Amino acid sequence: MVRSSGARLSPADRKAQILTAARGLLEVRAIDAISVEAVAEEAGVSPGLLFHYFGSQRKLRQAVLRAVADELLDHVRPDPALSLEEQLRSSVEAFVEQVSRHPSVYLAVVRLTTTGGNAEARALHRAVRATFTDWITAGLTGAGIPPSPRVALALDGWQAFVEEIVATWLDQPTSVRMDRADLVDLCERSCYQLVMLALDDAGSWEQILPRLRRSI
Amino acid sequence: MVRSSGARLSPADRKAQILTAARGLLEVRAIDAISVEAVAEEAGVSPGLLFHYFGSQRKLRQAVLRAVADELLDHVRPDPALSLEEQLRSSVEAFVEQVSRHPSVYLAVVRLTTTGGNAEARALHRAVRATFTDWITAGLTGAGIPPSPRVALALDGWQAFVEEIVATWLDQPTSVRMDRADLVDLCERSCYQLVMLALDDAGSWEQILPRLRRSI
DNA sequence: CTCCTTATTGATGGTTACTCAACAGTAGGG
DNA sequence: CCCTACTGTTGAGTAACCATCAATAAGGAG
Numbered sequence: 375m376v377r378s379s380g381a382r383l384s385p386a387d388r389k390a391q392i393l394t395a396a397r398g399l400l401e402v403r404a405i406d407a408i409s410v411e412a413v414a415e416e417a418g419v420s421p422g423l424l425f426h427y428f429g430s431q432r433k434l435r436q437a438v439l440r441a442v443a444d445e446l447l448d449h450v451r452p453d454p455a456l457s458l459e460e461q462l463r464s465s466v467e468a469f470v471e472q473v474s475r476h477p478s479v480y481l482a483v484v485r486l487t488t489t490g491g492n493a494e495a496r497a498l499h500r501a502v503r504a505t506f507t508d509w510i511t512a513g514l515t516g517a518g519i520p521p522s523p524r525v526a527l528a529l530d531g532w533q534a535f536v537e538e539i540v541a542t543w544l545d546q547p548t549s550v551r552m553d554r555a556d557l558v559d560l561c562e563r564s565c566y567q568l569v570m571l572a573l574d575d576a577g578s579w580e581q582i583l584p585r586l587r588r589s590i
Numbered sequence: 591m592v593r594s595s596g597a598r599l600s601p602a603d604r605k606a607q608i609l610t611a612a613r614g615l616l617e618v619r620a621i622d623a624i625s626v627e628a629v630a631e632e633a634g635v636s637p638g639l640l641f642h643y644f645g646s647q648r649k650l651r652q653a654v655l656r657a658v659a660d661e662l663l664d665h666v667r668p669d670p671a672l673s674l675e676e677q678l679r680s681s682v683e684a685f686v687e688q689v690s691r692h693p694s695v696y697l698a699v700v701r702l703t704t705t706g707g708n709a710e711a712r713a714l715h716r717a718v719r720a721t722f723t724d725w726i727t728a729g730l731t732g733a734g735i736p737p738s739p740r741v742a743l744a745l746d747g748w749q750a751f752v753e754e755i756v757a758t759w760l761d762q763p764t765s766v767r768m769d770r771a772d773l774v775d776l777c778e779r780s781c782y783q784l785v786m787l788a789l790d791d792a793g794s795w796e797q798i799l800p801r802l803r804r805s806i
Numbered sequence: 807c808t809c810c811t812t813a814t815t816g817a818t819g820g821t822t823a824c825t826c827a828a829c830a831g832t833a834g835g836g
Numbered sequence: 837c838c839c840t841a842c843t844g845t846t847g848a849g850t851a852a853c854c855a856t857c858a859a860t861a862a863g864g865a866g
Contacts, residue, residue, distance in 0.1 A: 381813090381814095381862065381863085382812080382813045382814070382861090382862055382863075383813080384813090385812095385813080388813080388814095404708070406622070406708070409852085409853065409854085410853075410854065410855085411852085411853065411854090419814080419815095420814065420815050420816075421815095421853090421854085421855090422814075422815060422816075422855085422856080422857090423813080423814060423815075425854085425855060425856075426813080426814080430854080430855075431853090431854060431855085492620075492622070523766070523768060524768060524772075524776070527755050527758060527759065527768070527776070528755070528776070528780075530754060530755060530758050531750075531751040531752070531754045531755040531758075531780075532751065533754075534747075534750040534751055534753065534754030534755075535747040535748065535750050535751040535754075535784075536747070537750065538746060538747045538749075538750030538751075539743050539744070539746060539747040539750075542743060542746050542747075543743065550739070552739060552740060552743070556740075560740070560743070560744065560787065560788065563787055564744075564747075564783075564784060564787055567780075567783045567784070567787055568751075568780060568783070568784075571776065571779055571780055571783055572776065597830095597831065597832090597844090597845095598830085598831055598832075598843080598844045598845070599844080600844095601843095601844080604844080604845095625821095625822065625823085626822075626823065626824085627821095627822070627823090635845080635846095636845065636846050636847070637822090637823085637824090637846095637847095638824085638825080638826090638845075638846060638847075639844080639845060639846075641823085641824060641825080642844080642845080646823080646824075647822090647823060647824085
């Protein structure tokens with residue numbers, strides 16, 4: 375067994391190092407296939423230590439996913455200085471960008487719809503979704519569109535739509551894929567369409583755009 | 591240990607019995623939490639026998655999911671005698687119906703986007719999706735709308751949208767939920783909207799409906 | 807240099823996927 | 837009716853892995 379890190383570290387440093395090691399494994403293996411012993415070896419540390427710091431395998435995996443999720447949210451967080459229309463567009467672009475860069479890592483968070491047990495993991499995913507939904511509903515409220523259960527449901531579904539087509543798009547060979555700009559376009563416009571639908575507004579999404587164009 | 595089934599059965603019968611037992615467990619536990627020993631006990635059989643018939647735990651789970659997926663497809667398969675519009679509507683209704691009846695079982699198939707390892711499980715999910723997509727594209731082709739990568743991507747995303755909002759809807763307490771008819775409506779209309787979007791057709795979905803109304 | 811705190815380990819137990827040689831039920835020939 | 841060949845089935849045994857805990861050693865304070 376390799377002991378890459380010679381001596382004792384501060385708890386914070388050690389925890390960070392273990393998380394980094396686990397994240398490295400996430401580039402290759404799926405989250406469900408990450409064993410405590412593999413992470414321990416990757417970190418150059420005894421398996422027992424992981425239990426000392428994280429308590430259990432579930433909590434370790436949870437911590438890894440949470441770290442990745444936080445990182446993703448940081449990249450996608452909208453800039454309040456922009457207009458609402460620009461916020462949506464640049465956030466969608468940032469999302470596609472980030473997931474494209476490290477697909478196996480971010481899809482682990484984005485796609486863990488995993489009916490497969492793991493209530494905490496699903497809770498994390500729902501929390502990420504809820505964060506996005508909050509950002510958008512705040513923007514819509516600013517444009518005079520009040521929150522409603524139907525809109526919230528549509529936004530939730532829209533995120534599933536985006537996650538799915540981005541993932542599918544990534545799986546396609548680059549020779550066949552549509553332009554990335556087109557993908558972003560499709561994601562952006564579908565948001566307006568689905569919200570309009572949830573509002574039971576038969577009109578086109580272009581009617582709503584002018585209201586989103588002015589900055590807040 | 592209970593040996594509910596006294597003696598030797600034909601391989602086909604035994605396999606079917608084990609699958610039934612596993613499916614029963616799926617009503618309660620998640621697919622990832624189903625151990626070989628639990629299934630063996632449920633079936634009244636020694637654990638070793640499961641390996642004889644299915645080879646490994648992965649393949650066993652795969653077989654269970656495949657059985658459930660086939661069952662789902664059977665219920666949702668569109669009736670060629672109907673008009674295209676009616677086919678979409680009744681298939682969506684059948685989908686909501688079936689998933690509502692045994693949520694824990696069918697969500698196991700529908701929601702196994704589980705980046706969590708399990709390449710075969712994802713492949714199965716993709717196969718189910720592809721089947722639905724084929725049905726719809728066939729219908730669209732009949733209405734004069736030729737298949738294209740953009741439309742295929744949108745249909746894939748639409749299914750993610752539907753799966754997500756149905757699952758979310760199921761999680762909500764019945765007191766808060768919107769009407770089931772409204773849910774089906776939202777699913778149906780979003781399909782038209784997203785296809786139009788993929789066609790880069792700025793018009794409303796109502797322009798396309800008349801073409802779907804005549805039977806083929 | 808010594809002591810005390812605590813980061814870290816290695817031994818250990820229990821669960822579970824998986825293998826395999828042995829057992830037992832059933833059918834067919836004498 | 838009995839023997840034999842075939843094969844469905846078992847139960848013991850192995851390996852990997854999650855988890856616990858008492859023992860160890862590193863590093864700073866005095």
